[in-house]
Amino acid sequence: MTETPTTHPSSPAGASPAPGADVPARRFAVPGRIAVSEQAAAVWQTATLTEIRRETPQTATFRLAVPDWAGHLPGQHLMLRLTAPDGYVAQRHYSIASAPDDSGHIELTLDHVPDGEVSGWFHTVARPGDTVELRGPLSGFFAWPGDRPALLLGAGSGIVPLMSMVRHHRRRGLTVPLRMLASARSPEELIYASELGAETTPLFTRSAPHGVPVGRMAAAHVAPLLAQQPPGGWEAYVCGSNGFAEHASRLLVAAGQPVDRIRIERFG
Amino acid sequence: MNVTRGFTGRPRVHNPGLPPGQYDAGADWPVLSAEVTPDLAPADWSFRIDGLVERPHTWDWDAAHALPASAYDGGIHCVTGWSKFGVRFGGVSLDAFFAVVRPQVSATHVLARSHTGYTANLPLADLTGGRAWIVWEYDGTPLPSEHGGPARLLVPHRYFWKSAKWIAGLTLLDHDEPGFWERNGYHERGNPWEEQRYSGD
Structure with a gap:
């Protein structure tokens, strides 16, 4: 499925009464952005860890060589699995941090989750040369092909898939507007801090450098961005914990962003 | 088998209720909806069954609650990998709704739709025989909006994305x-x- 700005659930062909005939008309849930390769999603591939970079005290970036990677769009995720000697398997979904390129590598940035069996392995056991298995890229819903103006709201490791969009925007020299609000507890915990540019407004919820306000994302951060709508309006991408996603999406709706142009990826 | 060096994983538990590749999320109940959680009051909720049925019908909150109460006690399974056990939902079996609308013999599939416009498809057979519900209670209290309240579809024998939140109808x-x-x-x-x-797959 490509670019289908659906406005309402399509009427099933052949069904006599229109669905929802006496249900109040509501906006259609946000349609997907791109066609998804069923073949890429179905096949498990072996990936080799080539590099580990610390980002913050709790997060690190893991670079993986994936020779048969089918390519992805910013915002997509993959499923990764680890296998124990007795055959026990643990699998998790992870957002892709790197922009699409032809390097044959992808990057994941993982939080070290307390007692996390997969993130714990990455943070305490993994070293270059290790292999893991993955399948993907998955889901066209949160993908950003770089076509529409993008307004990105992320918190904590929720900025990982958004960073793929920021990097893609830079790498391709795209001129379509892109802005990001990146929330972190403190400057030390802001992932990719040294890489963020004028497109990003960092927000700190626990501690901040002298003179920088501390506080939660608020209407005052969101409203000015919606007051300056680019032509065609923003496509909003929200990523983080469910608590953050609920809060940020409500701020967007309150500021006038249409609900059918808000895409949410919640961690959990 | 492609063994990961140094990976041992969580302590093994024998849980025959755990489908392959799933883990027990314990007390957690992650929220993964892709759209904005709607503000939908019970008074604004309605549920319609139409399409290939003898008598299309719409229930409002009170009419749905007048049907015989039914509960589900068991597990739910999310495609992202977590399963949750010991959940208790209260509502009405879909069989009770189908008894009113009477599906035509030609009906084979169902498209479920939410008040947000979200949709999910299922074979009709997956929704009959006491295996699917419209639910509005979780653990004896009103179903929270982020989990699909005031009412959602519940099809616990399928991955949980099929259990459409904020259910508006079935065609x-x-x-x-x-x-x-x-x-x-x-x-x-x-x-x-x-x-x-x-x-x-």
């Missing part, structure tokens, strides 16, 4: 028609016991 069809996630690369059927996560 019975004589063919399969992909829903929201099914058009985004996810499996048509979504049987957790056969690990039908993505198209082609």
Whole structure:
């Protein structure tokens, strides 16, 4: 499925009464952005860890060589699995941090989750040369092909898939507007801090450098961005914990962003 | 088998209720909806069944609650990998709704739709025989909005994306028609016991 700005659930062909005939008309849930390769999603591939970079005290970036990677769009995720000697398997979904390129590598940035069996392995056991298995890229819903103006709201490791969009925007020299609000507890915990540019407004919820306000994302951060709508309006991408996603999406709706142009990826 | 060096994983538990590739989320109940949680009051909620039925019908909150109460006690399974056990939902069996509308013999599939416009498709047979519900209670209290309240579809023997939140209606069809996630690369059927996560599984 490509670019289908659906406005309402399509009427099933052949069904006599229109669905929802006496249900109040509501906006259609946000349609997907791109066609998804069923073949890429179905096949498990072996990936080799080539590099580990610390980002913050709790997060690190893991670079993986994936020779048969089918390519992805910013915002997509993959499923990764680890296998124990007795055959026990643990699998998790992870957002892709790197922009699409032809390097044959992808990057994941993982939080070290307390007692996390997969993130714990990455943070305490993994070293270059290790292999893991993955399948993907998955889901066209949160993908950003770089076509529409993008307004990105992320918190904590929720900025990982958004960073793929920021990097893609830079790498391709795209001129379509892109802005990001990146929330972190403190400057030390802001992932990719040294890489963020004028497109990003960092927000700190626990501690901040002298003179920088501390506080939660608020209407005052969101409203000015919606007051300056680019032509065609923003496509909003929200990523983080469910608590953050609920809060940020409500701020967007309150500021006038249409609900059918808000895409949410919640961690959990 | 491609063993990961140094990976041992969580302590093994024998849980025959755990489908392949799933883990027990314990007390957690992650919220993964892709759209904005709607402000939908019970008074504004309605549920309609139409399409290939003898008598299309719409229930409002009170009319749905007048049907015989039914509960589900058991597990739920999310395609992202977590399962949750010991959940208790209260509502009405879909069989009670189907008894009112009377599906036509030609009806084979269902497209479920939410008040947000979200959709999910299922074979009709997956929704009958006491295996699917419209629920508005969780653990004896009103279902929270972020979990689909005031009322959601519950099909616990399929991956949980099939259990459409904020359920608005079912349309019975004589063919399969992909829903929201099914058009985004996810499996048509979504049987957790056969690990039908993505198209082609």
